[in-house]
Amino acid sequence: MSLILTFLGKGGIARSKVAIAAAKLLASQGKRVLLAGLAEPVLPILLETTLSADPQEIAPNLQAVQLPASVLLERNWEELKKLEAQYLRTPIFKEVYGQELVALPGMDSALALNAIREYDASGKYDAIIYDGTGDSFTLRLLGLPESLSWYVRRFRQLFVNSDLGKTISESPLIQPLITSFFNVNWTADNFAQPTNQVNDFLDKGKAALADPKRVAAFLVTTNDPIEVAVARYLWGSAQQVSLTVGGVIQIADQTTADLTAEFAPLAVNVVPDVKQGNWQPLIDALPNFAEQTSKVPKPIEIDVHNRQVRLFLPGFDKKQVKLTQVGPEVTVEAGDQRRNIFLPPALTGRPVTGAKFQNNYLIISF
Amino acid sequence: MSLILTFLGKGGIARSKVAIAAAKLLASQGKRVLLAGLAEPVLPILLETTLSADPQEIAPNLQAVQLPASVLLERNWEELKKLEAQYLRTPIFKEVYGQELVALPGMDSALALNAIREYDASGKYDAIIYDGTGDSFTLRLLGLPESLSWYVRRFRQLFVNSDLGKTISESPLIQPLITSFFNVNWTADNFAQPTNQVNDFLDKGKAALADPKRVAAFLVTTNDPIEVAVARYLWGSAQQVSLTVGGVIQIADQTTADLTAEFAPLAVNVVPDVKQGNWQPLIDALPNFAEQTSKVPKPIEIDVHNRQVRLFLPGFDKKQVKLTQVGPEVTVEAGDQRRNIFLPPALTGRPVTGAKFQNNYLIISF
Numbered sequence: 001m002s003l004i005l006t007f008l009g010k011g012g013i014a015r016s017k018v019a020i021a022a023a024k025l026l027a028s029q030g031k032r033v034l035l036a037g038l039a040e041p042v043l044p045i046l047l048e049t050t051l052s053a054d055p056q057e058i059a060p061n062l063q064a065v066q067l068p069a070s071v072l073l074e075r076n077w078e079e080l081k082k083l084e085a086q087y088l089r090t091p092i093f094k095e096v097y098g099q100e101l102v103a104l105p106g107m108d109s110a111l112a113l114n115a116i117r118e119y120d121a122s123g124k125y126d127a128i129i130y131d132g133t134g135d136s137f138t139l140r141l142l143g144l145p146e147s148l149s150w151y152v153r154r155f156r157q158l159f160v161n162s163d164l165g166k167t168i169s170e171s172p173l174i175q176p177l178i179t180s181f182f183n184v185n186w187t188a189d190n191f192a193q194p195t196n197q198v199n200d201f202l203d204k205g206k207a208a209l210a211d212p213k214r215v216a217a218f219l220v221t222t223n224d225p226i227e228v229a230v231a232r233y234l235w236g237s238a239q240q241v242s243l244t245v246g247g248v249i250q251i252a253d254q255t256t257a258d259l260t261a262e263f264a265p266l267a268v269n270v271v272p273d274v275k276q277g278n279w280q281p282l283i284d285a286l287p288n289f290a291e292q293t294s295k296v297p298k299p300i301e302i303d304v305h306n307r308q309v310r311l312f313l314p315g316f317d318k319k320q321v322k323l324t325q326v327g328p329e330v331t332v333e334a335g336d337q338r339r340n341i342f343l344p345p346a347l348t349g350r351p352v353t354g355a356k357f358q359n360n361y362l363i364i365s366f
Numbered sequence: 367m368s369l370i371l372t373f374l375g376k377g378g379i380a381r382s383k384v385a386i387a388a389a390k391l392l393a394s395q396g397k398r399v400l401l402a403g404l405a406e407p408v409l410p411i412l413l414e415t416t417l418s419a420d421p422q423e424i425a426p427n428l429q430a431v432q433l434p435a436s437v438l439l440e441r442n443w444e445e446l447k448k449l450e451a452q453y454l455r456t457p458i459f460k461e462v463y464g465q466e467l468v469a470l471p472g473m474d475s476a477l478a479l480n481a482i483r484e485y486d487a488s489g490k491y492d493a494i495i496y497d498g499t500g501d502s503f504t505l506r507l508l509g510l511p512e513s514l515s516w517y518v519r520r521f522r523q524l525f526v527n528s529d530l531g532k533t534i535s536e537s538p539l540i541q542p543l544i545t546s547f548f549n550v551n552w553t554a555d556n557f558a559q560p561t562n563q564v565n566d567f568l569d570k571g572k573a574a575l576a577d578p579k580r581v582a583a584f585l586v587t588t589n590d591p592i593e594v595a596v597a598r599y600l601w602g603s604a605q606q607v608s609l610t611v612g613g614v615i616q617i618a619d620q621t622t623a624d625l626t627a628e629f630a631p632l633a634v635n636v637v638p639d640v641k642q643g644n645w646q647p648l649i650d651a652l653p654n655f656a657e658q659t660s661k662v663p664k665p666i667e668i669d670v671h672n673r674q675v676r677l678f679l680p681g682f683d684k685k686q687v688k689l690t691q692v693g694p695e696v697t698v699e700a701g702d703q704r705r706n707i708f709l710p711p712a713l714t715g716r717p718v719t720g721a722k723f724q725n726n727y728l729i730i731s732f
Contacts, residue, residue: 010378010408013592039702040502041595042376068702090529096520100693102513102704105506106472136406137503140471147468154462163456226379226642229407276592327466336405336434338468 001214002034002120005289006130006138007249008234009220010227014251016042017274018220019131021282022289027061031126034119036112039068043131046276055119063125072111074098109141117205134220135230136237136336142215143241143337145205150340152199154327210300212244216293219248219266223257232262233335236315239299240337246293249286263314267292297360304346307366314360321362323355330364367580368400368486371655372496372504373615374600375586376593380617382408383640384586385497387648388655393427397492400485402478405434409497412642421485429491438477440464475507483571500586501596502603502702508581509607509703511571516706518565520693576666578610582659585614585632589623598628599701602681605665606703612659615652629680633658663726670712673732680726687728689721696730 005022007015016037023035034055037043043066044051047058053071055063077098084091103111112132119128132138140147159165208214217238221231231248238245248268250259259268269292271285297312313321313334322333329340330352343350347366354365371388373381382403389401400421403409409432410417413424419437421429443464450457469477478498485494498504506513525531574580583604587597597614604611614634616625625634635658637651663678679687679700688699695706696718709716713732720731 012376012378013590038502041599042592045592045595070699070702070704088530092521092524092528092530095524097692099690099699100520100695100697100704100706102516102706103506103702104472104513104517105475105503105510106470108503108506109471133499133501133503135499136404137471137474137499140469140474144471147470150468151470154466155458158458158461162458164454164458224379226408226411229411233407324465326463329466331466333436333465336436336469338436338466340466340468 002125003127003213003290004116004120004130004208004215005127006132006134006142006217007220008134008138008217008231008238008245010134010230011220011222011251012134013042013046014222014273015134015220016046016131017276017282018218018249018251018271018286019129020046021271021274021279021286023062023064023127023129024059024279025283025286026127026129026289027059028283031061032124033062034125034128035062035064035131036116036119036128037064037066037131038133039066048277065119067112067115069103069108069111070101072115073101073103073107076111076114077101109137110144113141113144113205120208135234139234139237139241139243139337142209142217142243145202145209146241146339149199149202149206150329150342152202153342154340206242210242212246212293212296212298213290216244216246216289218246218289219263220251221248221259222251222253223255223259224253228259228262232315234315235263235266236313237335237337239312239314240332240334240339242299244293244296244299246289246296247287266296300341302344302347304344307347307350309341309343309347309364309366311362311364312360313357313362318357321357323352323362323364325352332362368491369493369579369656370482370486370496370574370581371493372498372500372508372583373586374500374504374583374597374604374611376500376596377586377588377617378500379408379412380588380639381500381586382412382497383642383648384584384615384617384637384652385495386412387637387640387645387652389428389430389493389495390425390645391649391652392493392495392655393425394649397427398490399428400491400494401428401430401497402482402485402494403430403432403497404499405432414643431485433478433481435469435474435477436467438481439467439469439473442477442480443467475503476510479507479510479571486574501600505600505603505607505609505703508575508583508609511568511575512607512705515565515568515572516695516708518568519708520706572608576608578612578659578662578664579656582610582612582655584612584655585629586617587614587625588617588619589621589625590619594625594628598681600681601629601632602679603701603703605678605680606698606700606705608665610659610662610665612655612662613653632662666707668710668713670710673713673716675707675709675713675730675732677728677730678726679723679728684723687723689718689728689730691718698728 009015023033027033051064051066055065058064081093084093219231221227235245247266248263250268250270251273269287272281274282299312301310316334324331332339350366356363373385375381389399393399417430417432421431424430447459450459585597587593601611613632614629616634616636617639635653638647640648667676682700690697698705716732722729
């Protein structure tokens with residue numbers, strides 16, 4: 001199990017420099033580090049080396065890899081074919097080749113997350129530094145286990161309870177037909193079988209994301225007011241996918257404003273803006289990521305005894321946070337991120353009796 | 367029908383400034399302009415106004431809108447429910463509410479593209495300026511009609527030819543069963559019915575994208591070598607989704623290098639880096655977008671007579687371009703974008719007899 005660390009903020013190249021310096025810092029401490037980046041040429045230029053979709057050693061303890069969707073899609077296609085052959089008696093995918101597959105929106109994120117998951121599970125790395133887009137697309141990527149598991153729990157139950165689901169599970173005519181197409185006995189109960197595999201995968205992802213020792217982000221900003229505003233926006237938005245933000249990396253400018261108030265209670269670490277290749281001053285100024293991350297508020301705390309849920313939502317004011325309860329779960333909307341709160345059995349299905357927003361916390365009572 | 371204009375490049379805030387100035391320029395020429403941006407707070411700060419998911423007038427002839435996925439998802443959900451009710455006899459979606467839906471990776475792009483399509487079709491705007499992520503995610507978004515239509519044509523035929531497809535279309539037992547679940551007569555022929563609607567939508571999207579008078583992008587860069595490299599990378603990548611890049615906007619720096627050679631045959635337009643609010647010097651330095659776009663090479667030219675396809679692929683060298691023919695179509699891979707070339711009947715299914723890469727062109731002979 002690795003520490004997965006990423007950086008959020010508006011300034012693209014500065015953010016990649018911080019990611020490289022962070023990777024070098026952890027490697028110098030004896031950790032086995034993987035630096036994983038996008039397909040665009042930023043990392044290769046900054047590192048002065050060509051990179052590919054296979055990790056390569058660029059320094060002692062330090063490997064680097066790019067995550068191009070087209071290559072990852074090709075590699076994952078064979079796995080998907082095996083899954084299809086397992087569940088479907090007459091597979092269709094076998095006649096389509098990985099080399100002709102085109103990436104659709106969202107695939108980049110799903111494939112990159114899957115690659116990170118596999119590198120994490122390989123046991124080869126103590127830390128994975130992900131140099132992604134650093135914006136809300138990175139949050140969608142890391143939030144995928146959280147958001148997808150909502151779709152699974154919501155639509156599976158609806159399907160099982162629907163006329164369609166009932167007809168399939170009860171009809172003596174349809175069962176043998178389904179068996180002739182699928183390799184599974186698809187009753188409502190056994191409908192759980194394929195989804196359980198998915199659920200296990202999603203639960204592991206959610207557990208990792210909720211654990212600041214496993215996954216954390218740091219904000220990167222200069223004192224440009226727009227960059228600061230975007231960093232604050234991403235800080236709040238990150239909480240909505242249960243991503244812990246451990247601190248702020250402030251790139252020094254001609255004038256370096258004090259940003260402590262904007263990001264309290266996070267530590268603001270001022271670092272120099274270094275030229276490519278001259279990494280040491282930046283490395284020396286970086287904080288202890290794990291230590292700072294351990295001190296910040298958790299995105300969500302559920303207090304069953306007092307029937308309260310406390311959500312840490314910094315960077316937003318009261319008007320920007322919306323609470324609804326239209327479906328079976330409580331929905332919180334902030335920063336273009338919607339979150340359905342999966343409650344423990346003691347609180348499930350209870351109506352919300354009160355809610356207040358104060359000191360960056362949304363406190364919901366049941 | 368509007369001109370849809372977007373900007374690609376690494377420098378986030380500078381790119382948004384150019385988008386704003388472009389919108390103001392076109393509005394000052396009497397065009398009805400919509401400026402559409404991301405949910406993050408960059409545009410509201412630069413424009414010194416709050417924005418929402420509904421267009422609002424911010425100057426004469428100029429409206430601005432944000433495209434937050436959560437709001438767009440909610441609005442589109444009702445449409446999806448209607449579609450489901452049309453094709454499925456026992457709808458499941460009706461019990462799920464738009465307000466609880468969570469955005470998954472890719473939805474942001476699909477929803478933003480759909481919103482742009484609707485604003486375009488509304489007839490209310492002569493130009494739509496899309497201030498998106500400006501990176502490969504924007505290319506996936508604009509390339510969606512191209513990439514999705516490949517999936518439709520590839521998998522539809524495989525399904526129709528498969529045992530599963532044949533059993534469904536030929537079995538006297540399964541037809542009535544399907545009719546009891548679906549409102550369509552799902553034979554192999556009629557399988558075309560729902561996909562034809564999709565195809566029509568995709569064909570219109572592809573036609574718009576392939577027409578530089580309808581959709582165009584401009585590159586935005588400083589003379590920072592990494593920004594230049596990323597701009598060149600995006601220039602080549604854009605061709606792979608048939609997006610015409612009309613020219614370069616170079617933000618002046620302390621030293622302004624001559625980038626003409628890097629981007630030939632595009633025009634390089636040097637503009638000043640303006641402070642927020644002081645838009646006029648930037649507006650005055652912007653080019654005539656439509657005129658410059660009309661002069662650049664087309665992403666693809668198909669010469670049936672000489673059995674040749676010419677792809678304009680600038681920004682890549684020979685080693686970065688890959689040509690394969692594993693499936694029924696010819697696949698070209700460059701810049702993490704894969705493109706399957708949909709050929710006219712005279713060339714369909716022919717084997718590639720030769721290929722060469724020279725002067726930024728990949729020339730394929732059949």
